[in-house]
Amino acid sequence: MENELIQWLSQPGLTHYLMIGALLFCIGITLVLTRRNVIMILMGIELILNSVNLNFIAFSRFSVITLDGHLTALFLIILAAAEAAVALAIVLNIYNRFKTIDIDEISLLKG
Amino acid sequence: MEQSMLHLSLLILFIPLAGFLILVFFGKKLPRQGDWLGTSLIGITLLMALYMLISKISSMSTETLTYSASWVILRNSSFGATSIDLGFMIDNLTVVMLVVVMLVSFLVHLFSIGYMKGDARYSRYFAYLGLFTFSMTGIVLTHNLLMMYIFWELVGVSSYLLIGFWYEKKSATNAASKAFIVNRIGDAGMFIGIMILFIHFSTFTFEPIFSGLAAGDLPFQSTAWLTAAGILIFCGAVGKSAQFPLHVWLPDAMEGPTPVSALIHAATMVAAGVYLIARMFPMLTAEALIVIAYIGAITALIAATIALTQYDIKKVLAYSTISQLGFMVMALGLGAFAAGFMHLVTHAAFKAGLFLGAGSVIFAMHNALHKKNDHHTDAQDIRNMGGLKSRMPVTYWTFLIFTLAIAGVPLTSGFLSKDEILAGTLAFSSLNGHYLLPIIAFTVAGMTAFYMFRLFILTFHGNHADESRISGLMESPLTMTIPLLILAGLSTFVFYSFNPLGASGGWFFSAIERPASMIPEALQPASAEIFNQAVKALHTPALILSVLIAGAGIFGAVWVYEWKKSSADVISQNFGALYKGAFNKWYFDEMYQYVFVGGTFILTKILRWFDEKIIDGIVNGAATLSERFSVMNRWFDENIIDGLVNFTAWFMGILGFVLRRLQTGKIQHYLAFVVLGVLVFYFIFV
Numbered sequence: 001m002e003n004e005l006i007q008w009l010s011q012p013g014l015t016h017y018l019m020i021g022a023l024l025f026c027i028g029i030t031l032v033l034t035r036r037n038v039i040m041i042l043m044g045i046e047l048i049l050n051s052v053n054l055n056f057i058a059f060s061r062f063s064v065i066t067l068d069g070h071l072t073a074l075f076l077i078i079l080a081a082a083e084a085a086v087a088l089a090i091v092l093n094i095y096n097r098f099k100t101i102d103i104d105e106i107s108l109l110k111g
Numbered sequence: 112m113e114q115s116m117l118h119l120s121l122l123i124l125f126i127p128l129a130g131f132l133i134l135v136f137f138g139k140k141l142p143r144q145g146d147w148l149g150t151s152l153i154g155i156t157l158l159m160a161l162y163m164l165i166s167k168i169s170s171m172s173t174e175t176l177t178y179s180a181s182w183v184i185l186r187n188s189s190f191g192a193t194s195i196d197l198g199f200m201i202d203n204l205t206v207v208m209l210v211v212v213m214l215v216s217f218l219v220h221l222f223s224i225g226y227m228k229g230d231a232r233y234s235r236y237f238a239y240l241g242l243f244t245f246s247m248t249g250i251v252l253t254h255n256l257l258m259m260y261i262f263w264e265l266v267g268v269s270s271y272l273l274i275g276f277w278y279e280k281k282s283a284t285n286a287a288s289k290a291f292i293v294n295r296i297g298d299a300g301m302f303i304g305i306m307i308l309f310i311h312f313s314t315f316t317f318e319p320i321f322s323g324l325a326a327g328d329l330p331f332q333s334t335a336w337l338t339a340a341g342i343l344i345f346c347g348a349v350g351k352s353a354q355f356p357l358h359v360w361l362p363d364a365m366e367g368p369t370p371v372s373a374l375i376h377a378a379t380m381v382a383a384g385v386y387l388i389a390r391m392f393p394m395l396t397a398e399a400l401i402v403i404a405y406i407g408a409i410t411a412l413i414a415a416t417i418a419l420t421q422y423d424i425k426k427v428l429a430y431s432t433i434s435q436l437g438f439m440v441m442a443l444g445l446g447a448f449a450a451g452f453m454h455l456v457t458h459a460a461f462k463a464g465l466f467l468g469a470g471s472v473i474f475a476m477h478n479a480l481h482k483k484n485d486h487h488t489d490a491q492d493i494r495n496m497g498g499l500k501s502r503m504p505v506t507y508w509t510f511l512i513f514t515l516a517i518a519g520v521p522l523t524s525g526f527l528s529k530d531e532i533l534a535g536t537l538a539f540s541s542l543n544g545h546y547l548l549p550i551i552a553f554t555v556a557g558m559t560a561f562y563m564f565r566l567f568i569l570t571f572h573g574n575h576a577d578e579s580r581i582s583g584l585m586e587s588p589l590t591m592t593i594p595l596l597i598l599a600g601l602s603t604f605v606f607y608s609f610n611p612l613g614a615s616g617g618w619f620f621s622a623i624e625r626p627a628s629m630i631p632e633a634l635q636p637a638s639a640e641i642f643n644q645a646v647k648a649l650h651t652p653a654l655i656l657s658v659l660i661a662g663a664g665i666f667g668a669v670w671v672y673e674w675k676k677s678s679a680d681v682i683s684q685n686f687g688a689l690y691k692g693a694f695n696k697w698y699f700d701e702m703y704q705y706v707f708v709g710g711t712f713i714l715t716k717i718l719r720w721f722d723e724k725i726i727d728g729i730v731n732g733a734a735t736l737s738e739r740f741s742v743m744n745r746w747f748d749e750n751i752i753d754g755l756v757n758f759t760a761w762f763m764g765i766l767g768f769v770l771r772r773l774q775t776g777k778i779q780h781y782l783a784f785v786v787l788g789v790l791v792f793y794f795i796f797v
Contacts (some may be wrong), residue, residue, distance in 0.1 A: 033782060041779075103778060103779060107775060109774065110774060
């Protein structure tokens with residue numbers, strides 16, 4: 001049983017990567033849902049984006065011999081950079097307006 | 112010749128209409144308010160009518176020219192095509208009547224220029240005269256009953272407009288309404304009569320109706336229907352010619368301007384009834400003719416007795432008109448066709464003259480009273496007159512000629528026609544019995560002479576009622592005296608017959624013949640030949656009798672009023688109840704007031720009760736019912752409909768209250784929902 005596990009771990013395949021991706025995604029989601037600091041939420045989003053990148057790369061490596069996945073991953077990195085820039089600008093504005101970046105304090109849309 | 116006759120008659124018909132239209136719309140803008148226009152247009156038509164008369168009579172034929180044009184074609188499965196025609200029928204009767212209408216109309220136009228001077232609606236007056244002339248011409252020219260009826264109503268309208276011409280006076284508007292309503296009663300009968308003929312013959316035109324009758328095709332195959340149709344059509348004449356019992360409107364119609372009374376209510380329109388009988392003569396049965404003769408005789412007698420007692424100059428003339436119309440109707444009923452029609456023509460001249468003369472007198476009296484600022488004295492009451500002879504010589508002498516003519520003194524036109532009618536009554540009773548008719552006729556002839564001379568003497572002879580007024584009385588202007596002179600000329604015998612003692616040799620009797628009866632032999636009155644022979648045989652006694660009776664009437668009037676040998680008051684007191692009855696016009700107005708007006712009031716009371724109790728009850732019941740129903744509706748609306756609406760709103764409120772809890776405003780909650788949602792979809796679909 002232990003040998004099988006070691007065996008499975010020593011021979012990395014698609015599943016391994018996907019599992020790492022899923023793990024990263026879950027950590028990201030958890031960060032986004034639980035943290036009250038906006039900066040931390042943004043970091044969670046970055047994790048989610050990177051887990052998707054990992055999946056693209058993995059599928060690209062293990063399935064078809066094209067560079068589609070690689071390219072999409074590159075696009076996503078650029079997108080993530082842009083997103084970070086916009087999001088940080090929003091955060092800065094939020095801070096200017098509310099003097100806080102605690103997401104629980106900012107609930108103007110409460111019904 | 113035929114074509115020129117058609118064109119002339121079209122022109123004669125429409126020129127007065129054109130005059131009416133121009134004067135109605137532009138009369139006030141024309142110089143002198145257009146009186147010259149109306150007068151000269153009628154003058155032109157008079158010349159045309161004279162030309163037609165001369166060319167028709169000089170050809171010495173009694174042929175009938177007809178012009179017909181289809182107007183409406185009705186298609187009906189049971190009748191096939193029925194054509195309603197418009198057209199003219201021109202025979203000697205037509206042309207004579209045309210000349211009478213145009214001549215009197217022209218002279219009245221001329222007279223009115225002076226008489227109506229300064230009236231507020233001067234041009235409107237001439238417009239109405241034009242309308243009347245147009246309508247009367249239509250009656251004379253038409254060849255069918257429908258056009259006859261239409262123009263019949265049109266003369267009624269123009270008469271209404273002219274009687275009520277001074278509508279500021281309440282009595283004038285009342286008289287106009289009375290004339291119109293009383294005429295409508297007769298016209299309703301006439302319409303029923305026309306429709307009886309139309310339903311059977313499917314045509315309004317005289318000629319096919321008469322030829323149908325001649326072929327033995329009676330309405331509904333019954334002689335009773337034929338007699339009824341004749342009498343019903345005669346009802347129209349009863350109304351228009353003011354015969355008993357519908358004579359009550361004519362005296363009141365004297366509220367109109369006096370020249371109008373001369374034109375419409377003496378010479379032409381009231382003669383339309385006589386003309387209608389003459390036109391329908393071929394279809395009248397002996398029974399219908401007897402009814403007509405008796406109606407005429409009763410009318411003549413009643414009107415003459417009333418005329419004996421009246422003091423208003425125009426009222427006396429009005430009753431004398433009714434009496435003379437009765438004479439004409441009686442003559443036609445007896446079969447003295449040409450005599451009756453000739454009396455129409457001669458009467459038109461001298462009665463128009465009498466009315467215009469009366470107009471001249473009233474005009475002078477009115478001006479004299481006006482000068483003295485006297486607004487209380489009645490300018491029409493003969494008790495306020497007298498002694499006008501020296502002040503108004505032309506009016507006096509012409510009035511004398513007219514009075515002699517109506518009294519039936521030899522050498523006048525009235526003598527010729529009246530003598531023929533009296534001979535006709537004698538001839539009729541020698542053939543058929545009915546001795547009452549000649550007795551009434553001779554009595555009325557005597558009365559006529561008496562009351563006309565009474566009027567004449569009281570107006571012109573003796574001393575004037577108020578000597579201070581006499582200097583203000585002036586002879587009327589030339590436009591008023593010239594028509595009098597012309598009519599006086601036409602009241603002499605020469606225009607009708609060169610023999611002053613008998614008309615039967617003159618052109619009139621050769622031009623106007625009694626039309627052949629078109630109905631089955633058994634229903635016909637005594638034929639024209641037999642009748643004419645009887646008339647010829649009895650002419651001399653009739654002549655002597657009529658001269659004697661006229662002489663007696665005149666002598667009586669001179670005895671009482673000129674020489675004052677016996678007092679009129681004493682005589683009237685001796686007659687007592689009879690005098691009182693005649694003075695009060697035999698209480699016809701009161702009786703009609705009581706029976707018809709009172710009856711109408713009672714009927715209205717009953718109808719009012721019905722309205723208030725039954726109709727209003729139904730209406731109010733409906734209202735109450737609606738009210739109850741609307742209360743129920745309101746409850747339903749407020750509780751059920753509003754309840755549903757409010758419940759929906761309330762439910763939505765509750766729902767919103769619950770669901771707003773989900774809107775926390777916290778972004779992480781929303782995201783958690785998204786993740787949960789994705790997971791749910793994942794588990795459902797994958």
